[in-house]
Amino acid sequence: xxxxxxxxxxxxxxxxxxxxxxxxxxxxxxxxxxxxxxxxxxxxxxxxxxxxxxxxxxxxxxxxxxxxxxxxxxxxxxxxxxxxxxxxxxxxxxxxxxxxxxxxxxxxxxxxxxxxxxxxxxxxxxxxxxxxxxxxxxxxxxxxxxxxxxxxxxxxxxxxxxxxxxxxxxxxxxxxxxxxxxxxxxxxxxxxxxxxxxxxxxxxxxxxxxxxxxxxxxxxxxxxxxxxxxxxxxxxxxxxxxxxxxxxxxxxxxxxxxxxxxxxxxxxxxxxxxxxxxxxxxxxxxxxxxxxxxxxxxxxxxxxxxxxxxxxxxxxxxxxxxxxxxxx
Amino acid sequence: xxxxxxxxxxxxxxxxxxxxxxxxxxxxxxxxxxxxxxxxxxxxxxxxxxxxxxxxxxxxxxxxxxxxxxxxxxxxxxxxxxxxxxxxxxxxxxxxxxxxxxxxxxxxxxxxxxxxxxxxxxxxxxxxxxxxxxxxxxxxxxxxxxxxxxxxxxxxxxxxxxxxxxxxxxxxxxxxxxxxxxxxxxxxxxxxxxxxxxxxxxxxxxxxxxxxxxxxxxxxxxxxxxxxxxxxxxxxxxxxxxxxxxxxxxxxxxxxxxxxxxxxxxxxxxxxxxxxxxxxxxxxxxxxxxxxxxxxxxxxxxxxxxxxxxxxxxxxxxxxxxxxxxxxxxxxxxxxxxxx
Numbered sequence: 150x151x152x153x154x155x156x157x158x159x160x161x162x163x164x165x166x167x168x169x170x171x172x173x174x175x176x177x178x179x180x181x182x183x184x185x186x187x188x189x190x191x192x193x194x195x196x197x198x199x200x201x202x203x204x205x206x207x208x209x210x211x212x213x214x215x216x217x218x219x220x221x222x223x224x225x226x227x228x229x230x231x232x233x234x235x236x237x238x239x240x241x242x243x244x245x246x247x248x249x250x251x252x253x254x255x256x257x258x259x260x261x262x263x264x265x266x267x268x269x270x271x272x273x274x275x276x277x278x279x280x281x282x283x284x285x286x287x288x289x290x291x292x293x294x295x296x297x298x299x300x301x302x303x304x305x306x307x308x309x310x311x312x313x314x315x316x317x318x319x320x321x322x323x324x325x326x327x328x329x330x331x332x333x334x335x336x337x338x339x340x341x342x343x344x345x346x347x348x349x350x351x352x353x354x355x356x357x358x359x360x361x362x363x364x365x366x367x368x369x370x371x372x373x374x375x376x377x378x379x380x381x382x383x384x385x386x387x388x389x390x391x392x393x394x395x396x397x398x399x400x401x402x403x404x405x406x407x408x409x410x411x412x413x414x415x416x417x418x419x420x421x422x423x424x425x426x427x428x429x430x431x432x433x434x435x436x437x438x439x440x441x442x443x444x445x446x447x448x449x450x451x452x453x454x455x456x457x458x459x460x461x462x463x464x465x466x467x468x469x470x471x472x473x474x475x476x477x
Numbered sequence: 478x479x480x481x482x483x484x485x486x487x488x489x490x491x492x493x494x495x496x497x498x499x500x501x502x503x504x505x506x507x508x509x510x511x512x513x514x515x516x517x518x519x520x521x522x523x524x525x526x527x528x529x530x531x532x533x534x535x536x537x538x539x540x541x542x543x544x545x546x547x548x549x550x551x552x553x554x555x556x557x558x559x560x561x562x563x564x565x566x567x568x569x570x571x572x573x574x575x576x577x578x579x580x581x582x583x584x585x586x587x588x589x590x591x592x593x594x595x596x597x598x599x600x601x602x603x604x605x606x607x608x609x610x611x612x613x614x615x616x617x618x619x620x621x622x623x624x625x626x627x628x629x630x631x632x633x634x635x636x637x638x639x640x641x642x643x644x645x646x647x648x649x650x651x652x653x654x655x656x657x658x659x660x661x662x663x664x665x666x667x668x669x670x671x672x673x674x675x676x677x678x679x680x681x682x683x684x685x686x687x688x689x690x691x692x693x694x695x696x697x698x699x700x701x702x703x704x705x706x707x708x709x710x711x712x713x714x715x716x717x718x719x720x721x722x723x724x725x726x727x728x729x730x731x732x733x734x735x736x737x738x739x740x741x742x743x744x745x746x747x748x749x750x751x752x753x754x755x756x757x758x759x760x761x762x763x764x765x766x767x768x769x770x771x772x773x774x775x776x777x778x779x780x781x782x783x784x785x786x787x788x789x790x791x792x793x794x795x796x797x798x799x800x801x802x803x804x805x806x807x808x809x810x811x812x813x814x815x816x817x
Contacts, residue, residue, distance in 0.1 A: 163613045170622070178629040286508060286761070293702075293756025295709050298728065298749035305737045357764070404615055411620030415710055429621065430714060433628040441625045448621045456616060 152470045156460045160453045167449040171442050172220050176213075186436055229443035240443045243428065248447065250319055251424035254340050255413040258347035259406075266352040267398060270359020271391050277364055285360070288353035296412050300346045300419040307342060314342045317421040343420045347412060358401055362394040369393075396467055403459040406452050509765020515758035519751075523575045526568030534566040534722045548743050555743035558734050566722050567747050573635075573723040574705060575755070580639050581704035585646035586697045590689075592647065593654030594681055598662060608655065614648040623707060627716040634718050638711065642704050649703075650696030657689050695766045702759045709752050724748040 223229070229240035273282040291299065308316045320326065320335040366372065367390055375389045414426030421427065425444055432440040464470045505513070531552075537559040548555040554563035596607035626641050627633050661667060662685070670680050686693075711717055712725025715733075719726050727748040731737075736744040 159609075159612065160616075162609065163616050166613045167617050170617075174625060174629060178626075289760045289764075290753065290757050293760050294753040295706065295713070295728075295749060295756075297710065297713055298752070301732065301737060301745070302749075309738065361767075407616065407618035410618045411710075414620060414624070415714070418714065429624060433624055434715065436628075438629070441628055445621045445625050449617055452618050453616065 153460060153464055157457070160457055164450065164453055167446065168221065168224060171446055172217055175438060175442070186438065224446065229439060229446075240440050243440065244425065244443060244447055247423060247425045247428045248451075250422060251413060251417065251426065252451070254343060254422065254424065255347065255409065255416075258344040259351070259409050261344070262348040262351045263355055263402060265348065266355025267359045267395070269352070270356040270398075271363060271386070271394070273356060274360040274363025274367065274394070275386055275390065277360075277367075282360065285353070285357060288356065291349055292351070292353040294350070296346070296350050297415045297419050299350055300343075300416060303342065303346055304419065315339045317419075319423040339422075343416050343422055347409075347416060350412065351409065354405070355398070359394060359398050362397050363390055366390050366394045392466070396463065399459055399463050399466075403456040406455040406459075410448055410452055504769070506765045506768045508761045509768070512758045512761030512763075512765060515754060516762060519571060519575060519755050519758065522568060523572040527572055530562075530565035530568050532562040532565045534561060534569045537561055554747050555741070557730070557736075557744055558741075563727075563744055563747060566727055567724075567751060569722045570724045570727050570748060571751055571755075573721060574708065574725065574752070577635060577639060577642075577708055577723070578701045578704035581642045581646060581708075582697050582701035584639070584643035585700045585704075586650055586693060588643065588647035589650030589696060589700075590654055590686065590693060593651040594658050594685060596651070597655045597658030598677075598681060598685065604655075607651075611648045611651045611655070614645065615652065619645045620707065620710070623711060624714070624716060627711060632718075633716055635721070638708060638717060642707055646700050646703055646707075650693075650700060653692055653696060654689060657692050658685055661685055661688050691766060691769070695763055698759050698763045698766070702756060702763075705752060705755060705759075724752050 227241050229244075269281060273279070273285060276282065304316070308314045315338060318339060320332060320339055326332055372385065372389055375385045380389075413424070414429060416422065417424045417426035418430050425448065429441065429444045429448075431437070432444065502510070540560065544556065544558055544560050546552055546556045546560075552562050552564065554567060556562060557566075592607050592611060596604045596611070623641055623645060627637065630637050667680060667684055670684050675684075708717070708723070709725035709728065712719075712723055713728050713732065715729060717723070717726060717729075719729065725748075728745070731741075731745040731748070736742075
């Protein structure tokens, strides 16, 4: 079985596990979720009450198997039900409004952090013990600081005291979102600080991993052979060392996407950024269970999709992944 | 190098002997030492701290002059808006956070050892199923799942947090331990004990697991790091028992009452800094454990910068610290009289 097919089967299994966990959480948790929703939103229609019961498995909405089947059918139609907080808005509409913000900001910030960290890691590994290598312990501190703490301090210094950057939100109040320069400029301006904090917090991790793999790669015999052939330093450094060291780095990227998303949730809450993380927290604080569950599924699927993309890149740059049968 | 090295035909014999005589502590890289000392300070603070708290951390002093007081002699880290002593909260908070993280670390590490060793040693269908479960839980994002699990719980107490964090914290370790067990499983001493008829559990407990101690230690440190980060983040989001004092709930209250905006840095900065220092200590400790196992990664700190100029990047990284001297000896006329 080719590598990519095996991976795709794995992601399908992972998606199914996530769907199933998501189905069983409301049914396994103590307490009556529907009652707690109804007590918070007393003016819901009886039809909403029925729908919630079916969604969360309270009362007698048929056998577990029927419920599970109905749930899977709904998910495949992107039908996550009606939102209780913003009744009668649909859950899928709410998610559709917020997810572009998260994907654009978090996606670009993560790619920047990955590229910068990898480049720094190449230099630190190549000049092992050089000055780039020596700032690494300092960067480790930034990695250990709780993300929201760093973000709040930077927000206070640069926005509240310094007046250099906006205080939060996705764009300036009064603007209508759309494809015009006023809005886009404002959106970019508002994304600078959140993006910067994501990069600062995650660059050290990429750098450390790349450095360590570089150092191990440099000790390989083919490196000595490449130098003995008289190849230029640049060619040895990038084509021989960095290209080989990049593979574990990319595999790590796939696994780290989940952590990145977690950081993004907290980032959005700190900056009141109109993305999916803020929506999730609002859903949790208002006991909006249908919205919570739909967001979990959407985030999980986004992470799986990112992993598929990473695997495609790995296949593109690593001949072994193409040749190898059923690599793990 | 002013002191002449002992004359010896075998250059490597002397340093190796030195290496063996030194204790484990001396062999630890500087980073790991700093990490261990820092962590020790926090553990000490967690153990004796609550005995030393000058005030009850929850006691609200009604006197208006004691609201939002900057640090002074009576209140080392100042007071909160309702006159609570920040220093007392910090000491109690360090204990609770560390305690929770250590319990999560132990439970999750035990889980990952069981899953990892079982998958690799039993093989076959067991391996397929357990590896699949490990990889699936690695790829499903943990924080959103933690948030909705805790969101559903009406009581978000310590036990619930520990169970949820440990239940999602094992896959990283399990994956590493499985790989290591695969490598050890084929070794002769395991085959030998199987031939002599030792029961499987004995082989696992006395032959395989003891050979993975450093990996298990590293995975434990990583899990504790994850537990501190996740529990603090969850508490900051309000998904914890907000009546108890942990570093996360301190940050939650400080933020929700806008400590930074009103300039009360002494309320917001100490808990965050404590989490950061604890995390740094664990990261340093872990990279130290890494370097112990893989000497190539070792910091160049022990070798003088001048000596490094003799090395080209592609030269093998000196595993022993005599390597720069050896370089010099090879590359022509010596400058000092330090080698025979």
